[in-house]
Amino acid sequence: MIKLQELLHTIEARNHEAAEQTRLHVDQLTKPLGSLGRLEELAVELAAITGESSPVVTPPGVIVFAADHGIAVEGVSAYPQEVTVQMVANMANGGAGINVFARQIGALQRIVDVGVATEVDAPGVINRRIKAGTGNMLREPAMTHDEAECSIQIGIDSAWEIFDAGAKVLIVGEVGIANTTASSAILAALTGADPDEIVGRGTGLDDAGWERKKEAVRQAISMHRPEAAQPIDVLGKVGGLEIGAMAGAIIGAAARRVPVLLDGFIATVAALLAVRLCPKVADFLIAGHRSQEPGHAYVLKALGKEPLLDLQLRLGEGTGAAVAYPVLEAASRMVNEMATFASAGVSDK
Numbered sequence: 001m002i003k004l005q006e007l008l009h010t011i012e013a014r015n016h017e018a019a020e021q022t023r024l025h026v027d028q029l030t031k032p033l034g035s036l037g038r039l040e041e042l043a044v045e046l047a048a049i050t051g052e053s054s055p056v057v058t059p060p061g062v063i064v065f066a067a068d069h070g071i072a073v074e075g076v077s078a079y080p081q082e083v084t085v086q087m088v089a090n091m092a093n094g095g096a097g098i099n100v101f102a103r104q105i106g107a108l109q110r111i112v113d114v115g116v117a118t119e120v121d122a123p124g125v126i127n128r129r130i131k132a133g134t135g136n137m138l139r140e141p142a143m144t145h146d147e148a149e150c151s152i153q154i155g156i157d158s159a160w161e162i163f164d165a166g167a168k169v170l171i172v173g174e175v176g177i178a179n180t181t182a183s184s185a186i187l188a189a190l191t192g193a194d195p196d197e198i199v200g201r202g203t204g205l206d207d208a209g210w211e212r213k214k215e216a217v218r219q220a221i222s223m224h225r226p227e228a229a230q231p232i233d234v235l236g237k238v239g240g241l242e243i244g245a246m247a248g249a250i251i252g253a254a255a256r257r258v259p260v261l262l263d264g265f266i267a268t269v270a271a272l273l274a275v276r277l278c279p280k281v282a283d284f285l286i287a288g289h290r291s292q293e294p295g296h297a298y299v300l301k302a303l304g305k306e307p308l309l310d311l312q313l314r315l316g317e318g319t320g321a322a323v324a325y326p327v328l329e330a331a332s333r334m335v336n337e338m339a340t341f342a343s344a345g346v347s348d349k
């Protein structure tokens, strides 16, 4: 186990030489200059991230972190808390949305229980339980400082395990009823955003539930006064076990120069936490899609990221990133498989 602060210091900058080599190569491929648009930018970004001028992105790795949230008892989700454990079992059986899309893109898959209320006894679910769900942030801090740190460490370990198994891109997903409330509270605490601007309907709240959710975020912030400059304080007071694990996995990817393809609102808030812990992490992130949750556009803007897709998704689990992955693969294949003007004997301008 490497201490978090030590690991954060090992995160390097983007590799400009590799990026420049890729840019030169892309300009020699058999196409009008610049005609593959954002794919060309993505290829250069992949080189800068990985340090490889011919970056390879297969296979991708998908890790879904699952946990429950004490705040669920306040009626801030359209679905009951037991959906979390039921969906973990569904994922273990390969029947969830993320299983389908992960199979479609040939991904390595992991599902990690970091704190579902009821323990899931299904083969394939990795047990890294910290506790049986967070505390209700309207009554107590969601986690202790130690628990928050532990969630980050579990994320780092999980990411490194899937990289050791061969994953070349990281997709982190989650399942956790009420985690859009925790994510909204983290986002408000880190950025000072007004809950009215960022709190959405999550799984599909009605108007009354939506008002309750905004009020819960406001109250949690005024009760705990999380310290914006102390991301682990924010994570502990108003966060979630799976959100900490996702932040850790993203840090683990940056430390190993593995590109992170971001999913929806919860995953992107976890990325913002990681970036606040170490700003260089931002260089390793590619936004997969823009979710319908209004806070997602806000956090993407805070990170300065333009998403690849906007398909009006709001499922989570890593699904949006998995659906965006073929775009990333296309950028990599362009670099590795297209002929150059010279090799194909095509006249350049």
Ligand SMILES: O=C(O)c1ccc[n+]([C@@H]2O[C@H](COP(=O)([O-])O)[C@@H](O)[C@H]2O)c1
Pocket (backbone or CB within 6 Å): 076, 077, 078, 079, 174, 175, 176, 177, 178, 179, 180, 181, 201, 202, 203, 204, 263, 264, 265, 266, 267, 291, 292, 293, 296, 313, 314, 315, 316, 317
């Ligand atoms: O990824 C997103 O942007 C997203 C937006 C809304 C809902 N979700 C998923 O729905 C759950 C959280 O919604 P809620 O309403 O229970 O807070 C959680 O399991 C997420 O995976 C995910």
Ligand SMILES: Cc1cc2nc[nH]c2cc1C
Pocket (backbone or CB within 6 Å): 079, 083, 087, 174, 175, 176, 203, 315, 316, 317
């Ligand atoms: C059915 C269902 C599946 C999910 N997957 C991620 N969050 C979810 C929330 C619900 C309600």
